[in-house]
Amino acid sequence: MNKLQGFELLEPGYWQLFIEFWSFVDVNATWVLVGTVLLGISASVIGSFAFLRKRSLMGDALAHAALPGVMIAFILFQTNSPLVMFFGAIFSSFMGLFLMSWLPKNTKIKPDAAMAITLSFFFALGMMLLSYIQGLEIAGKSGLDKMLFGQAAAMLPSDLYLLSFVAVTILITVIIFFQKFRLIAFNLVYAQALGFNMVLYETILAILIVTSVVIGLQIVGVVLMAAVLLTPVAAARFWSKNLSTMLFTAGVIGGVSGLISANISYMAPAMPTGPWMVVVLSVLFILSFLFAPERGLFSNLNKQHKLRLKVREENILRTLYVLNERTLQPANQEIQLNYSFSLEDIMKSRSVGLGELQQTLKRLCVKGLIVNMPSQQIDIKLSERGMDQAIDLTIRHRLWENYLTQKVNIDAEDVHGQAEKVEHLLTEEQTQQIEQELINQSTKDPHGKLIPVSRKIKKELSHDS
């Protein structure tokens, strides 16, 4: 009994409705689910192209521009049949689109201002007509105010058939035109240079965006439609670098938001669906932003943390190299790196906190780069592999200093700081490139210190001979 109490704290009806919804006994509710999911998918896929072409706000303006068309169609034909509403909305959306592109071309008004003007003018007109209709005695007017924020549960099967048909058509069209749309979105000028029929492609894109906005009116509403077009692709950018998988991810995100919203709309029919859908999408966006692998915030922080640890370790290896170098070395021979040093020695030549140093040494020890750490921590000594790495780091550091003085003409006193950073980044390939580019291949760095010879190369040489 105790376990069930959690559920009973909820309104008892909700749980029952939830089960009812997912057992698909209510045919109408199932259609609402199908329609909402399809809308979520198609709007996010076509919205992606608007997003990539940096025309994100266009969907918002087009959705608002659809409102007066719906109202006028209702007044003229005195019916709320889906097709009449659909074509009314399409017509007025296109009027809005036309106005938005006509204004910047023929006046001094810039595109963003034209969009804002169009959006508010059409929306105001729609709201005026809506309040006018509220005073009329026509059957079916009650559904019209749902266009503002959407109400999925109130939709009729006939609405949903049309919606599903249009959504599937949009998806198929995008699949057919995918390659051309991608080319246009990436490089419009090049598409024109190839002789693309731009009027055709632009018209198709516009029709797809307008229709997906229009079928979303009853579910999401004019006010929030833009979020369904754009939030999924914005979230999908964190997950993928490839356009097809990105579109797929955006579609899934849009579909999931539709699914959850349809469910909520069934459980609480009085609540508008649009805000729910947008909140769900925003949550998915935040989750993507935080947790997406490679591009998410936490992944980035983790990468940075790993880099920080690597830099600390490499810095200690470098310090040990320099300390060895300062110790009495046999003349004209390969540098000996097998001296031992204490924590104080290291801290004297590199500013590092004791705790941080101890942790770094522990990691170096685990990696086998320094010889086992004794308890008193007085003789810290490079292992063979540690020596190899210390030598390579020193080569990179000193070569970069030479590169900066010889090629970039920076004073020898100023190069150390930069080399201190670049030594952690240079790849083997780039190091070789520097060696080739330096004309006088000096064996010394600008401060007169010897550039060691990498042991890997030495080993290869000895193998060859």
Next chain:
Amino acid sequence: MKNSPLVVKHINMRYQHNPVLTDVSFSIPEAKTIAIVGPNGSGKSTLLKGIMGLEPLMSGAAVFFGDSLDKKRLAVAYVPQREESDWDFPINVMDVVLMGRHGQLKFWQRPTSTDKKIAEQALEQVSMLNFKARQINELSGGQQQRVFLARALAQQASLYLMDEPFAGVDVTTEKAIINLFAELKAKNKTIVCVHHDLNTVGEYFDWVILINARLIAVGSAEEVLTVENLNKTYGGRLSLLNDLTERLYRTNLDKVHDE
């Protein structure tokens, strides 16, 4: 010049009411490298865009191999300025190069395995084949430029129009482009480049077109690159020509004056 790959006839271009190019005419020889040279804002890139029909012409025309551009599309490849593209776009190198094949593909068609071979060959020509699976945002500026060149090569055109291919590229890329020019010339192809670096014009190009809002000189590099011509090119615009052409546009004189 018979069979010239490109003849430009009396091109006039403007930006709003400001004249950008006034009455530019020339024709170019086949199988040569040709540079369009002039100071910043002289209308070099605009001329190239006008020729390609990417910016409107006030008057005049460009004739390709004796025909209009629409009839010779497949023979002409255009390389836009690198900075004008969105290099953050989610696409990899191979897919960008395959775009070069889309002039020949219908709207529903996908690139075939032949197209892919052509694209790979083009990447090989600019030594970028190893990068074919890379995302374009991971490339250096020079590598981006080479990808754009490969895309144009994949078109297998006869005339290449390039907008500043040498701008901001590294030594490796510069050498790759020079080698590519030689290869293309050997195959009887013609290359027209907008070029900004006077030091290298004579070395890289056979022919030079000097412009500064008007045509100053056109011909072989030795003939054209004289002190006198360069002084004219870099000595600023002709103020009277500029002012009166602007008046012409502002007053819409064309509409009230009989031809």
